[in-house]
Amino acid sequence: xxxxxxxxxxxxxxxxxxxxxxxxxxxxxxxxxxxxxxxxxxxxxxxxxxxxxxxxxxxxxxxxxxxxxxxxxxxxxxxxxxxxxxxxxxxxxxxxxxxxxxxxxxxxxxxxxxxxxxxxxxxxxxxxxxxxxxxxxxxxxxx
Amino acid sequence: xxxxxxxxxxxxxxxxxxxxxxxxxxxxxxxxxxxxxxxxxxxxxxxxxxxxxxxxxxxxxxxxxxxxxxxxxxxxxxxxxxxxxxxxxxxxxxxxxxxxxxxxxxxxxxxxxxxxxxxxxxxxxx
Numbered sequence: 001x002x003x004x005x006x007x008x009x010x011x012x013x014x015x016x017x018x019x020x021x022x023x024x025x026x027x028x029x030x031x032x033x034x035x036x037x038x039x040x041x042x043x044x045x046x047x048x049x050x051x052x053x054x055x056x057x058x059x060x061x062x063x064x065x066x067x068x069x070x071x072x073x074x075x076x077x078x079x080x081x082x083x084x085x086x087x088x089x090x091x092x093x094x095x096x097x098x099x100x101x102x103x104x105x106x107x108x109x110x111x112x113x114x115x116x117x118x119x120x121x122x123x124x125x126x127x128x129x130x131x132x133x134x135x136x137x138x139x140x141x142x143x
Numbered sequence: 144x145x146x147x148x149x150x151x152x153x154x155x156x157x158x159x160x161x162x163x164x165x166x167x168x169x170x171x172x173x174x175x176x177x178x179x180x181x182x183x184x185x186x187x188x189x190x191x192x193x194x195x196x197x198x199x200x201x202x203x204x205x206x207x208x209x210x211x212x213x214x215x216x217x218x219x220x221x222x223x224x225x226x227x228x229x230x231x232x233x234x235x236x237x238x239x240x241x242x243x244x245x246x247x248x249x250x251x252x253x254x255x256x257x258x259x260x261x262x263x264x265x266x267x268x269x
Contacts, residue, residue, distance in 0.1 A: 002210055004245045008238060015234040127238065134245045138252050 005130045009055050011123045013069035018120040020072050021048045025113045032104045035092040043102040045078035047112075078103075207253070211246045218243035 024046050034043035051073035058066035080103040088097030218239040224231035 002207075002246060002249075004249055005242060008242065012235065012238055016232065019232055019234075124234075127241070131241055131245060135248065138245075138248050 004134050005127075006133060007067070007126060007130050009058075010067050010069050011126045011130070013071060014123045015120060017048075017050055017070045017072055018116050018123065020075075021116045022113065022120075024048050024075060025109055025116060028104055029106065029109050029113075031102060032106060032109075034102060035090070035099055042082040042100045043104075045080065045102060045104050046075050047078060048075055049073045204253075208250060211243075211250045214239070214243040214246045 028045050031037075031043040037043040049072070050070050052068040052070050054066045055069050082100035083103045084098045085101050086097055087093055087099045090099045093099045218236075221231050221236040221239040225233065225236040
């Protein structure tokens with residue numbers, strides 16, 4: 001395949017990864033009050049772990065100069081214990097009237113969301129510049 | 144092909160070979176064909192094989208156009224996938240569309256250059 005736009009493979013994989021990060025952040029924010037998760041326990045905050053991989057096609061062509069792309073290694077559960085809140089009227093309250101709420105800090109999630117959206121924006125800027133590089137190269141020799 | 148070997152190929156048609164140095168006082172300054180051979184020992188005039196060279200260039204151009212068309216259809220598939228709710232993300236569709244557009248521009252530029260050189264050749268007065 002001809003490769004007219006430089007750096008597209010890395011950028012594209014980074015955009016994919018940031019999208020998944022955004023998915024996970026939105027899941028955390030949505031489940032901030034979930035006391036009854038899939039396993040019956042309060043929702044556990046999740047976070048993504050990125051890892052870099054060699055571009056498969058380039059690695060087979062020329063292993064020393066292959067670009068690294070990024071992918072989600074795993075989505076990890078946060079190990080923080082649930083926050084205990086006194087609310088005897090809640091259906092999930094225990095005998096002492098305490099409810100185990102997920103320990104999600106909304107400000108932390110907001111910061112994650114901003115970081116993710118800025119990273120997405122940066123990668124889009126790479127694409128924009130890569131395209132303009134290609135178009136400028138195509139106009140070589142024009143008056 | 145370099146200028147020297149081109150000259151050698153043209154020389155027989157111009158009748159340079161039939162020039163007799165004894166008849167022409169200025170003939171000493173004309174480089175004879177054996178001298179030209181000495182200047183570039185590795186290169187001997189070879190007739191251009193038209194079918195072979197145009198065939199490979201045709202193939203190259205055909206492959207390039209095929210690849211551009213592949214990129215276009217890949218972009219179409221991505222947009223279709225996105226709009227029909229398959230697992231295609233927005234940026235993937237946009238990127239494949241951009242790639243298709245850039246490679247199409249590239250093809251148009253190549254075509255322009257070819258046409259330019261063809262027209263330049265046609266304008267040449269013989």
